[in-house]
Amino acid sequence: MNFELTEERQMLQDSLRRYLRDKYTTATRNEILESANGMSSEVWAQLAELGVIGAMFTEDQGGFGGAGFDIAVVFEELGRAGVVEPFMDSALIGGRILAACDKADLVEEMIGGGLQLAVAHGEPTSRYDLNHVRTSVDGGKLNGRKAVVMNAENADHLIVSARASGDVADEAGISLYLVAKDAAGLTIQGYPLLAGGRAAEVTLDGVEGELLTEDGFAVLSDVMALATMAQCAETLGAMDTATRLTNDYLGTRKQFGRPIGTFQALAHRMADMLIEMEQARSAVINAAGNLNEDTRIRDMNISAAKNLLGRAGRLIAEEAIQMHGGIAMTQEYELAHIAKRIIMADHRFGDTDHHLERYIALSAA
Amino acid sequence: MDLSYTDEELAFRDEVRAFMRDELPKEMSDKIRLGEELGKEGQEKWHAILNGKGWLAPNWPKKFGGAEWNAVQRHIFEEEAAAHHAPRIVPFGLSMLAPVLQKFGSKEQQDYWLPRILDGSDWWCQGYSEPGAGSDLASLKTRAVRDGDHYIVNGQKTWTTLGQHANMIFCLVRTDPDVKQQEGISFLLIDMNTPGIEVRPIILLDGTHEVNEVFFDDVKVPVENLVGEENKGWTYAKYLLTHERTNIAGVGFSQAGLNTVKRIARAEMAGGKPLMANPHFAARVAQVEIDLKAMATSNMRIISAAAAGGAPGVEASMLKVKGTIIRQEINDLARRAVGPYAMPFASEAIEGSNEALPDPHEAGPVAAQYFNNRKLSIFGGSNEIQRGIIAKVMMGGGK
Numbered sequence: 142m143n144f145e146l147t148e149e150r151q152m153l154q155d156s157l158r159r160y161l162r163d164k165y166t167t168a169t170r171n172e173i174l175e176s177a178n179g180m181s182s183e184v185w186a187q188l189a190e191l192g193v194i195g196a197m198f199t200e201d202q203g204g205f206g207g208a209g210f211d212i213a214v215v216f217e218e219l220g221r222a223g224v225v226e227p228f229m230d231s232a233l234i235g236g237r238i239l240a241a242c243d244k245a246d247l248v249e250e251m252i253g254g255g256l257q258l259a260v261a262h263g264e265p266t267s268r269y270d271l272n273h274v275r276t277s278v279d280g281g282k283l284n285g286r287k288a289v290v291m292n293a294e295n296a297d298h299l300i301v302s303a304r305a306s307g308d309v310a311d312e313a314g315i316s317l318y319l320v321a322k323d324a325a326g327l328t329i330q331g332y333p334l335l336a337g338g339r340a341a342e343v344t345l346d347g348v349e350g351e352l353l354t355e356d357g358f359a360v361l362s363d364v365m366a367l368a369t370m371a372q373c374a375e376t377l378g379a380m381d382t383a384t385r386l387t388n389d390y391l392g393t394r395k396q397f398g399r400p401i402g403t404f405q406a407l408a409h410r411m412a413d414m415l416i417e418m419e420q421a422r423s424a425v426i427n428a429a430g431n432l433n434e435d436t437r438i439r440d441m442n443i444s445a446a447k448n449l450l451g452r453a454g455r456l457i458a459e460e461a462i463q464m465h466g467g468i469a470m471t472q473e474y475e476l477a478h479i480a481k482r483i484i485m486a487d488h489r490f491g492d493t494d495h496h497l498e499r500y501i502a503l504s505a506a
Numbered sequence: 507m508d509l510s511y512t513d514e515e516l517a518f519r520d521e522v523r524a525f526m527r528d529e530l531p532k533e534m535s536d537k538i539r540l541g542e543e544l545g546k547e548g549q550e551k552w553h554a555i556l557n558g559k560g561w562l563a564p565n566w567p568k569k570f571g572g573a574e575w576n577a578v579q580r581h582i583f584e585e586e587a588a589a590h591h592a593p594r595i596v597p598f599g600l601s602m603l604a605p606v607l608q609k610f611g612s613k614e615q616q617d618y619w620l621p622r623i624l625d626g627s628d629w630w631c632q633g634y635s636e637p638g639a640g641s642d643l644a645s646l647k648t649r650a651v652r653d654g655d656h657y658i659v660n661g662q663k664t665w666t667t668l669g670q671h672a673n674m675i676f677c678l679v680r681t682d683p684d685v686k687q688q689e690g691i692s693f694l695l696i697d698m699n700t701p702g703i704e705v706r707p708i709i710l711l712d713g714t715h716e717v718n719e720v721f722f723d724d725v726k727v728p729v730e731n732l733v734g735e736e737n738k739g740w741t742y743a744k745y746l747l748t749h750e751r752t753n754i755a756g757v758g759f760s761q762a763g764l765n766t767v768k769r770i771a772r773a774e775m776a777g778g779k780p781l782m783a784n785p786h787f788a789a790r791v792a793q794v795e796i797d798l799k800a801m802a803t804s805n806m807r808i809i810s811a812a813a814a815g816g817a818p819g820v821e822a823s824m825l826k827v828k829g830t831i832i833r834q835e836i837n838d839l840a841r842r843a844v845g846p847y848a849m850p851f852a853s854e855a856i857e858g859s860n861e862a863l864p865d866p867h868e869a870g871p872v873a874a875q876y877f878n879n880r881k882l883s884i885f886g887g888s889n890e891i892q893r894g895i896i897a898k899v900m901m902g903g904g905k
């Protein structure tokens with residue numbers, strides 16, 4: 142057993158944490174949140190230069206990491222700082238799909254920080270079901286609607302899933318296409334997200350694209366496993382910030398002539414938050430460490446982490462707000478954004494209940 | 507024991523229902539149902555409609571122009587109002603200040619201010635909390651010094667709800683710094699247009715502008731705007747807080763919210779079946795519904811006692827804690843129900859730009875409401891303060 146990070150990962154964590162602490166302040170981020178495209182190209186480029194994107198890919202893919210713990214280290218730091226730039230959707234999900242489909246030139250561009258992607262997979266009625274694809278492909282033309290597509294407006298290319306054969310919920314028959322942002326018949330209706338960044342409803346009306354793979358479900362399953370693990374790590378980082386802010390506040394805020402943290406009613410709840418933090422950290426380690434096991438073991442650990450992070454995250458976000466009181470309800474206080482990131486993470490890649498059911502199903506298998 | 511309403515109460519309920527059906531404008535209830543802002547004008551319009559019927563001030567005695575309903579009637583009204591998605595009544599003048607003026611104000615103050623509350627001449631806001639005085643309200647520092655016919659007020663109030671619409675503020679101020687905290691506080695009525703007052707918005711985490719900071723810099727307030735006696739303000743403040751707790755359980759809001767959750771969950775599909783048929787989600791809904799049913803009966807028990815003349819005391823604190831937990835749980839269910847569509851930020855700005863919201867179930871901004879309603883367990887005496895009151899009274903043998 143060894144729970145220490147390797148030297149390389151430790152260095153990446155240190156430099157990333159230092160950069161974000163110095164440069165990605167609450168005020169800076171609030172400006173980014175208000176901006177038209179909901180992200181900073183400058184932050185994107187500088188983080189790419191620090192190696193954040195390269196760490197998400199294996200050496201074979203042109204990167205210098207790509208393993209569970211490489212990705213977990215990066216996303217925990219992004220989460221700790223509440224970063225809203227689309228590293229999850231553009232770099233990890235988009236980039237790893239392209240890597241799985243042997244698009245080495247585009248992956249290289251991504252690692253260099255010069256590419257933006259969006260993955261248009263979910264649909265208005267698919268909820269969290271990965272197999273649910275109604276968007277059709279017929280004679281090379283894509284038709285359908287995609288829901289809450291992250292980063293669609295900023296993307297140079299969209300990766301679109303479409304049904305080549307079978308019924309709406311079949312795992313077989315899902316193909317992935319690469320679609321240029323200016324393709325004819327593509328409509329992107331964008332909007333801001335509650336926890337930062339932007340997404341869009343995407344309509345495809347006879348859109349032409351380049352076929353990436355006819356085995357879309359297998360590629361998506363593998364990449365979404367990575368993404369779900371990364372989401373857990375990101376939420377872990379955000380939870381750590383919420384916990385730290387609350388701890389600090391309880392020590393400094395005075396009411397009735399003493400720091401409120403000296404009231405046992407609050408001190409015990411702070412202790413519960415700290416206990417849940419340790420649980421969450423271990424769940425993420427389980428998920429990251431089992432990423433290369435067979436898919437059943439891998440997915441059980443991922444669902445376990447997503448379920449636990451959903452529960453612990455809600456507790457920590459809500460308790461952090463409650464114990465702060467009114468100040469945590471204000472947009473200009475760091476915790477407000479962090480709490481939104483934690484709760485909204487429950488709406489990505491399957492929520493707490495979705496992963497509980499998946500865990501039960503996998504356990505019975 | 508009889509859990510049903512009397513014939514009289516049922517007749518009253520029918521009257522309220524008919525009123526809501528005929529007099530509540532549809533564009534107003536649509537906005538409330540979708541969680542949109544009503545704005546000052548809309549709110550004033552609803553107040554005028556109620557005032558026309560004589561129902562704007564349910565809790566006021568008839569001699570002041572109120573409806574003088576008993577607690578059961580008020581509850582029926584609140585329940586029907588929530589079920590029909592009627593706007594809430596802005597409480598600051600009507601149910602917070604007015605009872606204080608009616609009990610402690612001078613005849614002149616009653617004759618002047620009360621009619622202006624009813625006809626909408628004044629929009630009141632509440633100047634209680636300060637940056638350093640939240641749960642510990644009695645530690646407030648805003649200072650008022652007597653100078654001839656005026657008080658000179660200096661200091662800062664915060665969390666001033668809808669202060670941006672208000673032309674008047676009732677304030678707790680410190681008039682004697684040298685005595686026990688609670689004994690040096692006075693209750694002042696202050697015109698927001700007086701020189702030296704500045705209102706700054708506080709934007710909440712869901713992007714809304716509900717609350718403000720109010721700064722006082724050498725603000726001159728005529729002495730006739732002192733309510734009751736100098737340094738007796740804490741007594742009036744506590745009296746006001748008991749009225750702030752009217753409808754504290756929020757049963758109507760919870761019931762309406764739970765209906766919305768079920769409506770969404772019947773339409774939303776998960777794994778090829780309606781979400782409402784999913785055992786985990788159904789269990790969550792059932793659990794809250796079971797709690798709500800019991801809490802509604804607790805609420806009625808306390809209301810019945812109040813209608814018979816008993817004053818609600820520690821029970822109000824219990825209702826506040828349980829009522830807010832249930833409402834927040836329902837907000838949590840609503841955001842779970844809509845799945846990935848919880849993530850879009852449905853703001854006024856999008857509405858203004860004519861972009862259609864990605865909201866397949868017409869659920870409204872449920873995630874924003876989830877965040878906004880975290881305030882329920884913080885304001886009006888946090889749930890920690892309420893638990894402290896309950897423990898003190900029940901374990902210490904009364905107050």
